[in-house]
Amino acid sequence: MLTYLSGAQIRQTFIDFYAERAHQVLPSASLVPEDPTVLLTIAGMLPFKPIFLGQRQAEFNRAVTAQKCIRTNDIENVGRTARHQTFFEMLGNFSFGDYFKEKAIAWAWELSTQVLGFPPERVVVSVFREDDEAFAIWRDQIGIPAHRIQRMDEKDNFWNSGPTGPCGPCSELYYDFHPELGDDHIDLEDDTRFIEFYNLVFMQYNQDAEGNLTPLQNQNIDTGMGLERVAQILQQVPNNYETDLIFPIVKKAAEIAGIDYAKSDESTKVSLKVIGDHVRAVMHMIADGISASNLGRGYVLRRLIRRVVRHGRLIGIDKPFINEVTEVAIAISEDAYPGVRAREKAIQAELLLEESRFLETLDRGEKLLSEILTRVEKSGKEISGHDAFVLYDTYGFPLELTQEVAEERGLTVDVAGFETEMEQQRQRSQAAHETIDLTVQGTLDKLAESLNETAFLGYTQFSGGAEVKVLLVQGKSVEAAEAGTEVQIVLDQTPFYAESGGQIGDRGYLSGDTVVVRVEDVKKEGALFVHFGKVERGTVQVGDRVTAQIDLACRRRAQANHTATHLLQAALKKLVDDSISQAGSLVAFDRLRFDFNCPRPLTSEEIQQVEEQVNTWISEAHAAHISILPIAEAKAKGAIAMFGEKYGDEVRVLDFPGVSMELCGGTHVSNTAEIGVFKIVSESGVAAGIRRIEAVAGPAVLDYLNVRDQVVRELGDRFKAKPEELPERITALQTELKTTQKQLDQLKGELALAKSDQLLGQAASVGSFKLLVAELEGVDPDSLKTVAERLLQKLGDGAVVLGSVPEAEKVSLVAAFSKGVNDKGLQAGKFIGAIAKLCGGGGGGRPNLAQAGGRDPSKLAEALVAARQQLESALSQ
RNA sequence: GGGGAAUUAGCUCAGCUGGUAGAGUGCUGCGAUCGCACCGCAGAGGUCAGGGGUUCGAAUCCCCUAUUCUCCA
Numbered sequence: 001m002l003t004y005l006s007g008a009q010i011r012q013t014f015i016d017f018y019a020e021r022a023h024q025v026l027p028s029a030s031l032v033p034e035d036p037t038v039l040l041t042i043a044g045m046l047p048f049k050p051i052f053l054g055q056r057q058a059e060f061n062r063a064v065t066a067q068k069c070i071r072t073n074d075i076e077n078v079g080r081t082a083r084h085q086t087f088f089e090m091l092g093n094f095s096f097g098d099y100f101k102e103k104a105i106a107w108a109w110e111l112s113t114q115v116l117g118f119p120p121e122r123v124v125v126s127v128f129r130e131d132d133e134a135f136a137i138w139r140d141q142i143g144i145p146a147h148r149i150q151r152m153d154e155k156d157n158f159w160n161s162g163p164t165g166p167c168g169p170c171s172e173l174y175y176d177f178h179p180e181l182g183d184d185h186i187d188l189e190d191d192t193r194f195i196e197f198y199n200l201v202f203m204q205y206n207q208d209a210e211g212n213l214t215p216l217q218n219q220n221i222d223t224g225m226g227l228e229r230v231a232q233i234l235q236q237v238p239n240n241y242e243t244d245l246i247f248p249i250v251k252k253a254a255e256i257a258g259i260d261y262a263k264s265d266e267s268t269k270v271s272l273k274v275i276g277d278h279v280r281a282v283m284h285m286i287a288d289g290i291s292a293s294n295l296g297r298g299y300v301l302r303r304l305i306r307r308v309v310r311h312g313r314l315i316g317i318d319k320p321f322i323n324e325v326t327e328v329a330i331a332i333s334e335d336a337y338p339g340v341r342a343r344e345k346a347i348q349a350e351l352l353l354e355e356s357r358f359l360e361t362l363d364r365g366e367k368l369l370s371e372i373l374t375r376v377e378k379s380g381k382e383i384s385g386h387d388a389f390v391l392y393d394t395y396g397f398p399l400e401l402t403q404e405v406a407e408e409r410g411l412t413v414d415v416a417g418f419e420t421e422m423e424q425q426r427q428r429s430q431a432a433h434e435t436i437d438l439t440v441q442g443t444l445d446k447l448a449e450s451l452n453e454t455a456f457l458g459y460t461q462f463s464g465g466a467e468v469k470v471l472l473v474q475g476k477s478v479e480a481a482e483a484g485t486e487v488q489i490v491l492d493q494t495p496f497y498a499e500s501g502g503q504i505g506d507r508g509y510l511s512g513d514t515v516v517v518r519v520e521d522v523k524k525e526g527a528l529f530v531h532f533g534k535v536e537r538g539t540v541q542v543g544d545r546v547t548a549q550i551d552l553a554c555r556r557r558a559q560a561n562h563t564a565t566h567l568l569q570a571a572l573k574k575l576v577d578d579s580i581s582q583a584g585s586l587v588a589f590d591r592l593r594f595d596f597n598c599p600r601p602l603t604s605e606e607i608q609q610v611e612e613q614v615n616t617w618i619s620e621a622h623a624a625h626i627s628i629l630p631i632a633e634a635k636a637k638g639a640i641a642m643f644g645e646k647y648g649d650e651v652r653v654l655d656f657p658g659v660s661m662e663l664c665g666g667t668h669v670s671n672t673a674e675i676g677v678f679k680i681v682s683e684s685g686v687a688a689g690i691r692r693i694e695a696v697a698g699p700a701v702l703d704y705l706n707v708r709d710q711v712v713r714e715l716g717d718r719f720k721a722k723p724e725e726l727p728e729r730i731t732a733l734q735t736e737l738k739t740t741q742k743q744l745d746q747l748k749g750e751l752a753l754a755k756s757d758q759l760l761g762q763a764a765s766v767g768s769f770k771l772l773v774a775e776l777e778g779v780d781p782d783s784l785k786t787v788a789e790r791l792l793q794k795l796g797d798g799a800v801v802l803g804s805v806p807e808a809e810k811v812s813l814v815a816a817f818s819k820g821v822n823d824k825g826l827q828a829g830k831f832i833g834a835i836a837k838l839c840g841g842g843g844g845g846r847p848n849l850a851q852a853g854g855r856d857p858s859k860l861a862e863a864l865v866a867a868r869q870q871l872e873s874a875l876s877q
Numbered sequence: 878g879g880g881g882a883a884u885u886a887g888c889u890c891a892g893c894u895g896g897u898a899g900a901g902u903g904c905u906g907c908g909a910u911c912g913c914a915c916c917g918c919a920g921a922g923g924u925c926a927g928g929g930g931u932u933c934g935a936a937u938c939c940c941c942u943a944u945u946c947u948c949c950a
Contacts, residue, residue, distance in 0.1 A: 294945075294946065294947070294948095296878095299947095299948095357946090360946095361946075361947080364946090389948090390881080390882090392947085392948070393880080393881060393882090393947070393948045393949085394880095394881045394882045394883095394946085394947055394948075395881095395882075395946080395947060395948095396946075396947045396948070397947095422948090422949085425879090425880065425881090425948070425949050425950095426949060426950075427949095428879060428880060428949075428950095429878080429879050429880075429948090429949045429950045430879090430949085430950065431879080781896095781897085781933090781934080782897050783897095785896090785897065786897080810933075811933075812933080812934095813933085829896085836933065839933085840933085841932090841933035841934090842932075842933060842934090843896080843933060843934075844895085844896070844934095845895095845896045846896080849896085850896070851896055851897090851933090851934075852896090852933060852934080853932095853933025853934060854933055855933070
């Protein structure tokens with residue numbers, strides 16, 4: 001009855017269907033979203049969010065995409081239910097102020113029943129409780145019986161992207177696996193019977209802070225059809241993991257483990273499904289430039305990789321295996337996502353590295369665990385929840401492994417206690433999260449609503465008139481600010497470049513008839529340029545006309561550094577590895593920093609070659625060509641693009657023909673010759689697989705050289721040597737210093753010995769004990785100790801107390817007591833502490849040997865007399 | 878974004894409640910052996926991640942920074 005379609009066919013069918021209906025076909029956006037508030041692309045609509053929120057103009061009225069997505073919030077369910085996945089593809093058709101409910105519903109229905117071939121009687125739909133319009137369309141125009149249209153509450157069928165902003169009702173299509181159960185008690189939550197496969201969102205309202213809904217001018221359509229779910233239905237398999245999109249990976253994992261999926265027990269199947277799911281996720285994440293780390297999305301990746309390794313171990317795989325299964329995943333995806341094959345090497349390297357890192361973590365955990373186990377075995381039978389939690393929380397050692405190992409030794413683990421600690425950790429994190437959200441964002445969001453975006457004039461103009469639209473002092477909107485105040489200012493238009501794409505914001509001045517504001521930085525908040533600065537003179541007011549003038553010298557420096565960064569990237573690609581791409585960048589006035597993915601350090605030859613290449617390009621005087629193009633056209637021309645570009649945008653392409661072509665919004669020199677010179681300062685590692693080059697270009701080179709030059713000259717003066725002789729000179733001095741130091745130590749030792757021999761004669765007898773109290777001149781604490789120990793050794797049973805003044809304002813004391821003295825109830829530590837107090841200090845140590853110090857040398861003699869008296873009386877008893 | 882942990886010799890790590898920084902391994906030399914592995918002896922190798930503070934005294938206690946590991950979001 002259902003026609004089998006492969007995952008690839010379903011994807012293509014969906015895209016073709018909407019392409020025929022005038023939708024622009026767009027490629028999947030990167031898993032790394034442009035939106036800084038989310039870690040990963042979690043939904044098909046995410047790349048369009050700025051359009052829906054009205055922050056950006058759409059280039060098309062209609063679009064269709066197959067979007068790769070990652071979600072890890074239900075990670076525990078992966079493999080256990082039929083449909084939870086961390087990685088999935090969302091097919092979506094979108095309307096930006098174009099068609100609305102009627103067409104969206106009609107097309108969804110046509111696609112589902114006529115193209116994909118779902119029998120109409122197997123499809124049940126839901127609408128929002130109050131959405132009579134959608135209900136009517138389904139019933140009257142599509143002809144679905146009213147009892148098969150379920151009305152649902154806000155929780156399920158009302159979409160919004162936050163407490164305020166655009167929102168609207170949804171309508172969902174469900175597939176019915178068991179129509180024979182009848183239509184009387186339809187419960188769409190029953191996932192043994194129904195599966196939601198298509199969600200239509202009708203964005204028709206704007207919600208304000210008070211919760212009022214007002215109709216939107218531009219109504220939008222946002223939809224999502226889960227590719228794997230549709231595949232599950234059409235391929236008539238019991239879950240997503242057994243579709244042709246994932247199952248080959250599962251089979252490969254089973255093969256490596258030497259088992260048969262069909263004959264496996266439930267928990268083995270879960271492990272295989274987890275591997276099948278996660279491997280796709282990690283492959284795409286790495287392909288999109290994410291590398292495993294301990295933070296943010298890199299941490300998500302790491303966790304997924306570790307889960308794969310762990311589940312591999314659970315089913316009996318005891319060797320590295322991820323790359324083998326990943327190869328299958330790449331083969332499945334490469335037609336739809338060619339980037340995956342292109343990044344194959346990087347994927348393999350990353351996985352191998354991370355797999356071995358995890359094994360290290362496990363080793364460390366096992367060591368700690370065995371320490372805990374031996375401790376616990378003495379006292380009882382249970383490992384505390386706290387111990388298990390520390391192992392997990394601090395050392396990343398999974399709870400199940402702790403339990404396993406404990407069991408082998410006949411011990412149990414307090415799982416309830418573990419969960420309690422885990423819950424506390426969760427609450428801490430959440431509490432911390434919410435306190436931050438409220439502070440900064442609010443005022444700026446409100447500003448964005450009432451203002452047009454700031455017009456940027458700075459590509460061509462360096463000064464210009466502007467009006468003060470908003471004035472902020474300490475985050476709050478004010479009408480005026482006096483001289484001396486730190487302010488943030490939004491203008492209607494500005495020549496100031498705002499920090500973006502790694503290039504820092506311009507500096508300069510805003511000046512009016514009576515007012516001057518010094519601008520120290522400019523940042524973007526959405527579409528607004530916020531000038532950070534200080535009022536230097538007069539009073540600035542909202543509505544003031546000012547002249548905005550950037551610091552041209554700074555700008556020129558930034559331009560030189562920025563263009564040099566592009567040349568650097570081009571040179572790295574040309575001379576080191578074509579697959580090098582940017583992983584971060586900073587363009588400041590005095591330097592530039594370029595991070596890029598590269599698995600190994602560069603050799604010094606490579607660094608030199610790269611530097612020479614950049615300088616060659618500079619001297620060849622290449623002119624910049626700047627054009628504004630649709631993104632697809634720019635990419636087709638071969639412009640270097642970073643991950644996570646926006647859809648629907650025209651992009652600025654900076655082209656030095658034959659040398660470098662990149663999408664870039666920054667400011668640049670108009671000819672490479674303006675840079676003058678380029679110098680690499682350092683090459684270093686930032687994180688695993690990422691290298692960093694720091695360099696200087698243009699006027700900044702001179703600064704750099706001046707600083708270096710001055711240091712070298714000063715060293716030359718001090719050492720009375722030419723610069724090139726300095727290293728040799730310093731080595732010689734170091735050696736000399738060391739030998740001198742050694743001689744000194746030796747002499748000190750000898751001197752101390754000599755002195756101790758002299759002192760030996762001064763020892764007095766008290767009962768059966770020998771007592772020696774003496775002052776040595778100018779002996780350092782360490783030698784004092786050596787002497788005391790040696791003296792006591794020679795004296796036998798007794799006590800030695802020595803004092804000295806090693807430097808001005810310092811007193812040093814040492815006491816050495818024999819065992820016999822200890823038995824008399826005298827402890828060196830306590831004794832010397834009391835004596836040191838007399839010299840304005842304190843001290844302590846072990847019963848047999850202790851040292852102390854003080855600050856008052858004039859009291860030393862007195863203190864030693866006291867020490868002698870106390871010892872005499874104590875020992876004579 | 879919020880916790881926890883780590884950073885000590887080239888490498889792997891000890892170092893307890895503050896009191897002269899150690900081991901194993903590797904390195905150099907000597908001995909033993911026909912020679913090697915091994916063994917024995919001796920030696921070199923440390924701004925205890927960096928910066929502040931507390932203290933008579935800090936690898937050790939406190940604060941900050943950096944890096945790494947790890948958990949939560």
